[in-house]
Amino acid sequence: xxxxxxxxTFFAKRLAQALLVMLAILGIAFAVRSALGDPLxxxxxxxVPASERAALKEQLGLDAPWPVQxxxxxxxxxxxxxxxxxxxxxxxxxxxxxxxxxxxxxxxAASLLVLALSLPAGIYCAVRPRDWGAKLVLGLSILGISIPxxxxxxxxxxxxxVWLGWLPAFGRGxxxxxxxxxxxxxxxxxxxxxxxxALTLSSIMLPLFIRLVRGAMLDELGRDYVRTARAKGAGHLxxxxxxxxxxxxxxxxxxxxxxxxxxxxxxxxxxxxxQWPGMGFLFLEAVTRAxxxxxxxxxxxxGFLFVVTNTIADIVSLWLDPRISIEATR
Numbered sequence: 001x002x003x004x005x006x007x008x009t010f011f012a013k014r015l016a017q018a019l020l021v022m023l024a025i026l027g028i029a030f031a032v033r034s035a036l037g038d039p040l041x042x043x044x045x046x047x048v049p050a051s052e053r054a055a056l057k058e059q060l061g062l063d064a065p066w067p068v069q070x071x072x073x074x075x076x077x078x079x080x081x082x083x084x085x086x087x088x089x090x091x092x093x094x095x096x097x098x099x100x101x102x103x104x105x106x107x108x109a110a111s112l113l114v115l116a117l118s119l120p121a122g123i124y125c126a127v128r129p130r131d132w133g134a135k136l137v138l139g140l141s142i143l144g145i146s147i148p149x150x151x152x153x154x155x156x157x158x159x160x161x162v163w164l165g166w167l168p169a170f171g172r173g174x175x176x177x178x179x180x181x182x183x184x185x186x187x188x189x190x191x192x193x194x195x196x197x198a199l200t201l202s203s204i205m206l207p208l209f210i211r212l213v214r215g216a217m218l219d220e221l222g223r224d225y226v227r228t229a230r231a232k233g234a235g236h237l238x239x240x241x242x243x244x245x246x247x248x249x250x251x252x253x254x255x256x257x258x259x260x261x262x263x264x265x266x267x268x269x270x271x272x273x274x275q276w277p278g279m280g281f282l283f284l285e286a287v288t289r290a291x292x293x294x295x296x297x298x299x300x301x302x303g304f305l306f307v308v309t310n311t312i313a314d315i316v317s318l319w320l321d322p323r324i325s326i327e328a329t330r
Contacts (some may be wrong), residue, residue: 014311017313018308022307025304025307026128029299030069034069082300085295086291087286091250095260100279101277103278105184106276107260111202111324113206114205114209117210119213122216123212125214141206141211144206148269152203167196171193172277173193173194175190217246268284
């Protein structure tokens with residue numbers, strides 16, 4: 001019962017923190033919306049009589065004090081109303097949601113690549129630190145951290161699209177609609193188009209996670225419980241995967257939750273290089289054409305995704321080590 005109560009307290013605190021963070025993000029979005037431009041000019045243009053501008057300003061509530069405007073903005077946001085896009089003449093949230101599937105699939109594929117490559121590479125570098133292969137992996141990881149993501153994308157396009165002609169260089173390819181979700185993961189052409197953008201995006205976090213896995217594994221392999229397991233006759237794979245890796249995953253999950261936000265931020269560059277029709281490409285278009293409601297809605301959407309991923313990371317950390325909830329309660 002005490003463990004259950006501690007777990008519920010842990011979840012309640014995380015939920016309260018998430019709500020406070022979202023409230024702060026909405027406040028920042030309101031400030032950005034107020035500072036970026038005059039919505040009346042975007043709606044009516046400049047060659048409009050002052051009387052008509054004043055009437056529309058009163059109709060939209062822009063003549064009210066800023067605390068009243070902020071309260072209205074938060075109330076509209078709670079109902080999912082973030083304004084209308086100047087470019088698309090549609091609710092901004094609908095525009096963002098229409099561009100969410102491509103970005104989600106890109107981040108999802110890049111995350112799978114990071115996990116699939118960093119775990120075995122990091123474990124290998126930890127258990128065989130003197131091998132030439134481990135030294136080569138660590139050297140390449142330093143090189144990977146040093147290269148900007150857009151240069152990685154251009155390099156991959158030059159090699160695999162221009163020179164070898166194996167992979168497409170831009171676009172999303174053929175997609176399949178499943179209700180409201182349009183996916184490219186279920187078509188061969190869509191998967192073919194996803195390879196280069198996913199490799200490019202994964203290159204941001206892959207070197208970091210290889211080093212994190214290596215450091216966490218080295219720390220765990222030197223602990224007493226690992227020596228005890230070896231003394232009892234446990235095999236190398238059992239010690240590495242069953243004992244050391246489970247505890248090494250705790251810091252990786254915490255860092256991974258934070259790095260998802262970095263992934264979302266770097267989709268701006270990746271989607272631009274590969275002309276990938278996602279949220280990042282949409283945001284750049286909104287900035288270029290000064291679509292203030294779309295810009296602020298994008299900021300709120302990315303902030304919401306960041307909060308959700310970090311909350312999920314906290315839950316996974318609790319599953320890996322239930323003592324977290326007890327410590328948090330204390």
